Amino acid sequence: MRIVNLLNNISKTAFSFEILPPLKGNNFSKVCAIIDKLREFDPQYINITTHHSEIIYRENEDGWLKKINVRKRPGTVAIAAAIQNAYHIPAIPHIICKGFTKEETEYALIDLQYLGVTDLLLLRGDANKLEANRTAPDKSHEHTTGLIGQVVNYNRGIDLDGNPFEKPETPFSFGVACYPEKHEEAPNLDSDIAFLKQKIALGAEYAVTQMFFDNRKYFEFVDRCRKEGIRVPVIPGIKPVVFLNQLSALPKIFRSEMPEPLANELRKCKTDDDAKQVGVEWSIQQCKELISAGVPSLHFYTLMATDSVRKIAKAIY
Numbered sequence: 001m002r003i004v005n006l007l008n009n010i011s012k013t014a015f016s017f018e019i020l021p022p023l024k025g026n027n028f029s030k031v032c033a034i035i036d037k038l039r040e041f042d043p044q045y046i047n048i049t050t051h052h053s054e055i056i057y058r059e060n061e062d063g064w065l066k067k068i069n070v071r072k073r074p075g076t077v078a079i080a081a082a083i084q085n086a087y088h089i090p091a092i093p094h095i096i097c098k099g100f101t102k103e104e105t106e107y108a109l110i111d112l113q114y115l116g117v118t119d120l121l122l123l124r125g126d127a128n129k130l131e132a133n134r135t136a137p138d139k140s141h142e143h144t145t146g147l148i149g150q151v152v153n154y155n156r157g158i159d160l161d162g163n164p165f166e167k168p169e170t171p172f173s174f175g176v177a178c179y180p181e182k183h184e185e186a187p188n189l190d191s192d193i194a195f196l197k198q199k200i201a202l203g204a205e206y207a208v209t210q211m212f213f214d215n216r217k218y219f220e221f222v223d224r225c226r227k228e229g230i231r232v233p234v235i236p237g238i239k240p241v242v243f244l245n246q247l248s249a250l251p252k253i254f255r256s257e258m259p260e261p262l263a264n265e266l267r268k269c270k271t272d273d274d275a276k277q278v279g280v281e282w283s284i285q286q287c288k289e290l291i292s293a294g295v296p297s298l299h300f301y302t303l304m305a306t307d308s309v310r311k312i313a314k315a316i317y
Helices: 003-009 029-041 076-087 102-115 144-156 189-202 215-227 246-254 260-268 272-292 306-316
Strands: 014-019 043-048 054-059 065-070 091-096 119-123 173-178 207-211 234-238 297-301
Touching (some): 029 043, 029 306, 043 076, 076 091, 076 102, 102 144, 119 144, 144 189, 173 189, 215 272, 272 297, 272 306
Parallel strands (some): 014 043, 119 173, 207 234, 234 297
């Protein structure tokens, strides 16, 4: 079942979460350890992030710098297929623009289709600041809209070079990201919503939000989307605070404002364990309010927060 169909037909708020592929040298058991902790809450789908290679510079003996392309994690395609095969839970790999060529994307689509992974989340991805312009513009997509166009063409049986092929029996369906407090590069929320509307018009079937800590921001964002004619499910993304330094780090990195009541409680904390407990309690109340409002799904970001997500899920499901 396509994720959008699941979201539109489920009788209660669904549970889903996102995981990060393990560092190279680790095996699939690292992924299983996370899933096994959360499996009892009946996850309806599992997202898997993807990351481009990282560029580092290492000094040679002669003093010159050597550029090295480092890949720290396995590909999302392999992890998604392994999860879906082992757990029979829909896996949603992230397909991103930055750090990947259009040709690499086509190879990924071919592999995913063969492996029976047909739900995707299409994203621009984070730019590699050291190598921001290293890929020629005609070789990769600059924005998610271009990536959407490539996937839509693939579904129609048109390859990257414009040649026809036997179109897939099960076409890819996909969602995109959205930002209740606007994307950091957007000049304002109105333009951000206009770009989201464009992605929906091109074929995106749902949207998943960046993390937020103030439900009012989410509700206001959804209201504005509906006024603009965006009718697809808008899934709230939840990230529990787990460390003291996240009081300043999360707003800085993700541009997600923390309400003063949450910030005030975190300022009282003496240890990371104290902060983790505050994060769990805040997220429980946040999720209960969202469920009462009838959101289609709660999507949890589990990076370094699996145990917290488990406690939250126990309290709300």
